[in-house]
Amino acid sequence: MEPLLRGRFAPSPSGRMHLGNVFTALLAWLSVRAAGGTLVLRMEDLDPDRCREEYAQVLAEDLRWLGLDWDEGYQMGGPHGPYRQSERTELYAARFRQLEQMGLVYPCFCTRAERLAASAPHRGDGQILYSGRCRSLSPQEREELSRTRRSAWRLAVPDERVSFIDGHLGYYEEDLCRACGDFIIRRSDGVYAYQLAVVTDDGAMEINQVVRGQDLLDSTPRQILLYRLLGLPQPVFYHVPLLLAEDGRRLSKRDMDLDMGALRARYSPEQLVGKLAFLAGLSPTGEPVRPAELAADFSWSKVPERDVIVQTSMFGE
Template identity: 60%
Template sequence: MPEKGRFAPSPSGRMHLGNAFSFLLAWLDARASGAGLVLRMEDLDPDRTRPAWSELLVEDLRWLGLDWDEGYAVGGPHGPYCQRERTALYEAAFRRLQAQGDVYPCWCSRHQRLAASAPHPGETRDLGRCPCRDLSRAERERLALVRAPAWKAAVPHETVSFSDLLQGPQSFDLSRDCGDFVVRRADGVFGYQLAVTVDDALMGVTRVVRGRDLLDSAARQLWLMERLGWAAPVYAHVPLLLAGDGRRLAKRDRDLDFGALRARKRPQEVLGVLAALAGLREEPGPVTAAELAAGFSWGRVAREDRTLSPEALERLFPEKDEKSGGPC
């Protein structure tokens, strides 16, 4: 199978510096290794995503000089490249898991599911199995008369291990560290873990570069791939860009989004900032993507998250705007 990387943004707002950071590293990994690159839109959630944001993502990526070989706005043999158009593929995989006894109906509320999967800081918890997994057939039939269930993966106490290209050896106990997770919501929308697994497998993705916060998702997706009989990709989980208060950069907070960045900076300047944050350059001077690809290796990329304190932002984005030659 030919090597292929991917970038899979959620079009739920304007792309920000953190999104571009992950995509640049995915682009560099693909170009340096001779792999192809696919762009797909993770727009499965109709309440959060909009086609207009997909168009802006494409515009911003092209402004940076980052291209892709297959996918959204380009086409290719493994489409469609928007998740909302791929539900029949997710349904087929879900039915296979159902026939194998790998999923079960769950009537827990969203609040109950979040409480079960979000331990307090410093707390160690065995996420384990959901109580709905042990309901009798009669109890399930009674609950089904009241409302439709979500469906969860029935994960075993089984260790999933893999070697991350950046973070090194990883090992997760599926039940303790991940717990049973939703593969289809009660409203019929398929969950992130199942959709991503199906997409990566059917699009022939062999290299996945994404944020470090998704490390445990790799364990879930590797288990799903094994249950569905698909080959696993290799992973590289990259550092997160954090705001000065320690929170992850998010679209909803309009943190360094590309509407503001493009008004002030040239693409080479933004790429220079991203390269410095990744540890690929000592200073955030202007650079092209091709120049970065020429010397790229994972051994040069920083493993730890980057905090953009006010002092760091001043160094990366000084008050003097080089694009205009004057103050911003």
Template identity: 55%
Template sequence: MRIMRGRFAPSPTGEIHLGNVWTALLAWLQVRSAGGIMVLRMEDLDPERSRQSYADRLMADMQWLGLDWDEGPDIGGPYAPYCQGQRRELYQAALERLEAAGMVYPCYCTRAELAASAPHAGETERVYPGVCRQRKLDNAFKAARRPALRLAVPPGQYSFTDVQAGFVSQDLSQEVGDFVIRRSDGVHAYQLAVVVDDAAMDITHVLRGYDLLSSTPRQLLLYRLLGQRAPVFTHVPLLIAPDGHRLSKRQQALSIAALRAQGVTAEAIIGYLAFKANLIDVPQPVRAAELIPSFDMTKLQADSVIIDSREICR
């Protein structure tokens, strides 16, 4: 029986907030309660937004909260490096395998052209119409534009059973269309990078936010095309502010750094999130390690979780 290998894979593009810690805590508890191995990976693919200072602060905040890891950028491990920015050759090798199989084509659509076909307010996401799949272009046109690369999605349903969300099925060709696996600026897309990394690092369980549920069938297709075994997925409910908005790094008041500056303890933050996860009956200070013996994923509610930092014990 394989030992559980889970991961927390944040993007170092800002200070972490309660929403990030929510998924980190649950992923950490899932792994620690099973006696598994926890991996920390920095998803710093975007060179314009990622900063080493954010990565350093993130790791310091995680350690302060009592959420440790067994492999990561600072301590290494058997699957190093643990920063995506240092793993680009692996993504390129996977891309070339897909190209050799005839599954990839260049897309010369501009942002303006894609925006023109984007959904209006209230509409669901439109399927990429496949403009460039059969597009015949002369060399002058090609020289004037830098193409993205898209995966030619074959027809068919891609299904899986999520630990939290249940059965999920999606017809990618009809509901998503051919999706980008390398941007026009040469940066490999998240969908490709995350599959390559999770497969290469032998990740058996992925716990992340519900907002990524709809992207999972795309990743399942890539796992299949690359001949890799997909992990077990758990998509947990998101934390939302009292006004209904999803938490983001722009909300500085909910960052761990801001809460620390206000005198909030690590145990108070962990206890508040544990209460919201129905792991304890009242919001009270608790160490993350104390939650391991009684961790139960089935106690999580299905809907988004409303939080208010003013409720955290100080």
């Protein structure tokens, strides 16, 4: 007997959700509801400079307005809480110590300027390939540097390729040494990095299906490596297309592209879900519809694999 499907929506409460966030939330919700599974809402509020409780509250209210409910998590509780990452630091510390005891982490004293100067550009999103310069420091050199700088901590990445089968996109493979190099798992200010936190949380919350945007596709091999090292079961991943403006720019909170404030002022929940269903290939016309009506006929085979251009006329005044 297969285990009950447990999926999650794990947004960062750093601003109002935009159309792309809602698109991903709808697909995550439909994938779980179509299979009769459990949906968890987790707030990924690790960054104290950007994330606020008021954003989390508005985010939850926007989801309810859309008809996207959840079974466990933020504002509801459950057996795997707390459901805010800012309250789960002790769990990340324990996993960090586990990796440390395995001899797999090391302190990195490089400043951002030094990392940029010594690294090659990584893809087109501003990521860089770390050179590994601090990996070979002697104990004496580390001691000397620690007197004047706080270190971040990196995972020593093995020289191997990591592959997996994405539930939507199929086979994906990455050479970690050439794609990202040793990556940070704890920042110099003590905040645990996304890669370690998300693996720890999905393992602890027994998440076995992860639906998220394709901008996180190249993070997945790093997370798979951590699942293996920490002895945690690996979920099935589904990476969904991104919504792009007509100029090819990715919709973002920073630019307030079609955020929920503007969308709620203009549309009813059913109208907005209908438009999202059209973009997702789940409705031929985009007519108003409730999420529950889409669940019965949901199939990943209908969802496009490539990024989707949002026509201005579709969400115009």
